[in-house]
Structures are given as structure tokens and as C-alpha cells.
Amino acid sequence: MMSDLNLGNSLFQGYNDQNGLMICGYEWGWSKADEAAYEAGELHQPETETEHTFANRARHYGEQAKKWRYDNAVKKWFELWGHPLDENDLGGAFEKSIVLTNWAATQGNQIDNKNKFIQPEHIENFLYHIEKLRPKVILFMGSRLMDYLNHRDVLPRFKQIVGEQTAPLKVEQKASDGTRFKVRFQSFEHCEVVCLPHPSASRGLSDKYIALFEPEMNRILSDFKTERGFR
Numbered sequence: 452m453m454s455d456l457n458l459g460n461s462l463f464q465g466y467n468d469q470n471g472l473m474i475c476g477y478e479w480g481w482s483k484a485d486e487a488a489y490e491a492g493e494l495h496q497p498e499t500e501t502e503h504t505f506a507n508r509a510r511h512y513g514e515q516a517k518k519w520r521y522d523n524a525v526k527k528w529f530e531l532w533g534h535p536l537d538e539n540d541l542g543g544a545f546e547k548s549i550v551l552t553n554w555a556a557t558q559g560n561q562i563d564n565k566n567k568f569i570q571p572e573h574i575e576n577f578l579y580h581i582e583k584l585r586p587k588v589i590l591f592m593g594s595r596l597m598d599y600l601n602h603r604d605v606l607p608r609f610k611q612i613v614g615e616q617t618a619p620l621k622v623e624q625k626a627s628d629g630t631r632f633k634v635r636f637q638s639f640e641h642c643e644v645v646c647l648p649h650p651s652a653s654r655g656l657s658d659k660y661i662a663l664f665e666p667e668m669n670r671i672l673s674d675f676k677t678e679r680g681f682r
Contacts, residue, residue, distance in 0.1 A: 459551035614640025
């Protein structure tokens with residue numbers, strides 16, 4: 452069954468239900484602004500499902516989705532890497548191939564315990580989504596997520612699904628006048644993994660710095676499109 456998956460956009464058969472591009476954070480956000488909007492009755496959950504891509508979650512959630520910092524930052528990054536997302540209607544094949552999820556099925560606005568996400572229930576949640584969706588590319592949004600992936604309780608089971616490692620974990624930093632965030636890359640037989648800074652919670656992170664990774668990210672995204680037969 453796919454209905455029990457913890458996703459932030461619709462599934463499209465033949466696009467992101469298998470072999471898609473997974474955007475994966477820690478857990479679902481619940482900022483202080485969200486809490487205040489909820490208490491004021493300004494945060495609305497749609498009563499009926501409307502098909503929607505990550506690029507256009509407003510189709511389902513309404514105008515409030517256009518203000519979400521996390522989504523807007525990630526969409527800007529795709530543009531900086533030379534692969535802008537079509538936010539009109541359902542977009543094209545590339546937009547439908549993207550699936551938004553999180554390592555854990557929980558919700559919060561801060562991470563007090565760094566070991567929280569290696570608790571068994573969260574590991575099981577992540578691996579269940581990998582098994583069901585079998586993504587070709589995973590973009591982790593948060594620096595610790597690559598550490599969790601390589602944890603002794605996770606990596607062996609992950610490799611059973613996506614194949615053996617073909618390129619070891621590599622850490623890249625770019626020359627910059629600002630904070631030099633680390634971006635991590637790791638390759639497996641059937642999956643490329645990239646671990647990026649958290650889009651909306653990394654202090655000092657600039658679009659200019661993210662744009663410096665265009666060569667690496669353009670290659671990964673272009674290879675993904677070619678392999679999937681997308682333009």
C-alpha cells in the first residue's frame with residue numbers, strides 16, 4: 452500500500468511512485484509563526500485532496516503554501532542549479548517525479564535531542580519510504596541526515612534496498628567570504644545521495660553559496676533526467 456506513506460505532495464504513477472527524486476528533511480515543520488496562525492484560525496487544512504506537486508503545493512493548501520520558507524528556499528536552489536521547477540498547475544514530468552517527505556513522521560520546530568532520529572521508530576519510517584519509493588536521487592535537507600544514513604543501524608539495511616556503495620562519502624566546501632557550509636555526497640548502485648544544509652534553519656546560509664554547487668548538482672539532476680527520459 453502507498454496510502455500510508457508520509458508525503459507532502461501527491462503520488463503520480465510512473466513518475467514519483469518509484470525511481471523519483473526524494474526531498475527529505477528531519478520532520479514536518481511547525482514554526483512559531485505556524486502555531487500563531489493556527490491559534491488565530493488562519494492556518495487551514497484542506498478537507499479534500501487535490502493533486503499537487505512539490506513545486507505547486509498551493510493547488511492543495513492554498514495561498515498559504517506560497518509563503519512557506521522551506522519550500523521557497525528549495526525551489527530557489529533548483530533554479531540556481533539550472534533546473535527551475537514549473538510552478539504552473541502540475542508542471543511536467545520532472546515536477547511529478549519529485550516527492551517530499553521527512554526522516555521522521557513527527558512534527559516540531561526545534562531539535563533538542565540529536566539522537567532523536569536514530570530511535571527505532573524513526574529509522575523504520577525512513578527505511579519504509581525508501582523501500583516503497585526506491586528513489587534514484589535523495590536530497591537530504593539538514594546536515595545531520597547523512598550521519599543518520601551512515602549509522603550502523605541504518606546503512607546495511609539501506610544498501611539492501613539501493614545496492615552497494617559505488618562512491619564513498621565525500622564532503623565538499625566552497626571558498627566563500629561567508630559561512631562555508633559542508634555539502635556531502637555519497638553514491639550507491641541505484642541511488643545518489645546529497646546532504647545539504649537545512650534550507651530555512653541554517654544561519655548564515657546564502658543563495659550565493661548554494662549556487663557554488665551548481666556543477667555538482669547540475670550533473671546529478673541532469674543525469675537523473677536523462678535516466679528517466681525527461682527533458
